[in-house]
Amino acid sequence: MKNFALIGAAGYIAPRHMQAIKATGNDLVAALDMNDSVGIIDSHFPDAEFFTEFERFDRHIDKLRRTKSNQKVDFVSICSPNYLHDSHMRFALRSEADAICEKPLVLNPWNIDGLLDIEKDTGRKVNTILQLRVHPAIMALREKVQNESKDTKHEVDLTYITSRGHWYLQSWKGDEKKSGGIATNIGVHFFDMLHFIFGKLQANIVHHSSDTKAAGYLEYEHARVRWFLSINIEDVPAAQRDKGQRTFRSITVDGEEIEFSGGFTDLHTRSYEEILAGRGYGLEDNRTAIETVASIRHAAIAPLSGDFHPFLK
Ligand code: NAD
Ligand code: HP7
Numbered sequence: 001m002k003n004f005a006l007i008g009a010a011g012y013i014a015p016r017h018m019q020a021i022k023a024t025g026n027d028l029v030a031a032l033d034m035n036d037s038v039g040i041i042d043s044h045f046p047d048a049e050f051f052t053e054f055e056r057f058d059r060h061i062d063k064l065r066r067t068k069s070n071q072k073v074d075f076v077s078i079c080s081p082n083y084l085h086d087s088h089m090r091f092a093l094r095s096e097a098d099a100i101c102e103k104p105l106v107l108n109p110w111n112i113d114g115l116l117d118i119e120k121d122t123g124r125k126v127n128t129i130l131q132l133r134v135h136p137a138i139m140a141l142r143e144k145v146q147n148e149s150k151d152t153k154h155e156v157d158l159t160y161i162t163s164r165g166h167w168y169l170q171s172w173k174g175d176e177k178k179s180g181g182i183a184t185n186i187g188v189h190f191f192d193m194l195h196f197i198f199g200k201l202q203a204n205i206v207h208h209s210s211d212t213k214a215a216g217y218l219e220y221e222h223a224r225v226r227w228f229l230s231i232n233i234e235d236v237p238a239a240q241r242d243k244g245q246r247t248f249r250s251i252t253v254d255g256e257e258i259e260f261s262g263g264f265t266d267l268h269t270r271s272y273e274e275i276l277a278g279r280g281y282g283l284e285d286n287r288t289a290i291e292t293v294a295s296i297r298h299a300a301i302a303p304l305s306g307d308f309h310p311f312l313k
């Protein structure tokens with residue numbers, strides 16, 4: 001049984017990590033969040049220590065390490081806002097633990113280089129949550145593409161609309177310096193997935209970028225992709241919106257829909273199973289997606305000509 005600590009325990013995604021720690025037969029020994037709305041811990045680990053100050057949390061983790069306690073932390077799970085991830089990963093590794101960090105791993109590619117140095121210095125590992133890589137439909141599509149001839153190029157349309165209320169832009173998620181903006185905070189999932197399925201990134205053009213919407217064109221070794229991402233309910237197609245649907249996720253490959261909207265719920269547990277079996281995705285696995293989102297953030301907006309997503313019309 002491995003011991004876990006969790007940073008960002010009061011947030012939206014933390015319970016999925018608590019479930020994953022529990023479902024894989026491990027223990028949460030300590031948690032940190034400056035927000036103390038963390039009663040959810042009792043549903044999973046009623047004996048876990050909880051801290052609202054980093055310094056006290058650090059002292060506790062360090063004591064467990066120095067005293068070789070049977071609660072010495074093996075993994076630190078990181079569910080804090082995106083711009084804090086690199087600092088929290090450094091804390092994990094320096095505490096002689098491995099890290100399991102939420103996406104996006106970091107906001108800029110050069111942060112990965114700094115973390116590689118700390119991995120080397122400490123001999124510990126950074127693992128990341130790239131949960132679409134363990135989605136059965138995505139794994140099957142990747143396998144199919146890998147078995148095709150090397151010069152195959154697919155035509156892909158990716159439409160990813162996941163509505164958010166007004167709170168989103170008022171929170172750290174709406175602050176580009178903290179979240180990277182929506183193409184980084186939400187888009188990173190599918191940019192990583194596209195690279196995972198279709199290989200090396202060859203072109204990256206941005207057609208639209210605002211606080212609530214982004215769109216562009218990406219070319220990979222094996223695909224030409226028109227993409228559209230929005231958190232605005234108005235972008236959910238009317239037929240689905242009329243049925244009360246607030247999310248619309250679609251990938252078509254050569255006009256054929258890949259069914260991947262279902263099966264999103266236990267992907268954190270699947271990711272933990274892989275990490276615990278020593279098959280976690282590490283720093284270098286994240287580089288292409290982090291480079292992609294960093295370029296999108298700094299790109300000049302291209303005119304609407306050529307391969308732009310049809311939802312932009
Ligand atoms: P959230 O705002 O709901 O939660 C973040 C928590 O971190 C808050 O409770 C906040 O108080 C706490 N926090 C802030 N600064 C901290 C600090 N210095 N030390 C400790 N805790 C601190 O956000 P969320 O939606 O839970 O997102 C958390 C992370 O998970 C982000 O990196 C986000 O991108 C990622 N996420 C991933 C998925 C996914 O599908 N894999 C889904 C949602 C969020
Ligand atoms: N929701 C909340 O109540 N609070 C939140 O903070 C977020 C959502 P989905 P996930 O918005 O930051 C996606 O779209 O898949 C509500 C991204 N992940 O299924 O869990 C929401 O209003 C993730 O990387 O959300 O998370 C819905 O009612 C990104 O950080 C419901 O939860 C996160 O949005 C479910 O919403 C975000 C993927 O797209 C895989």
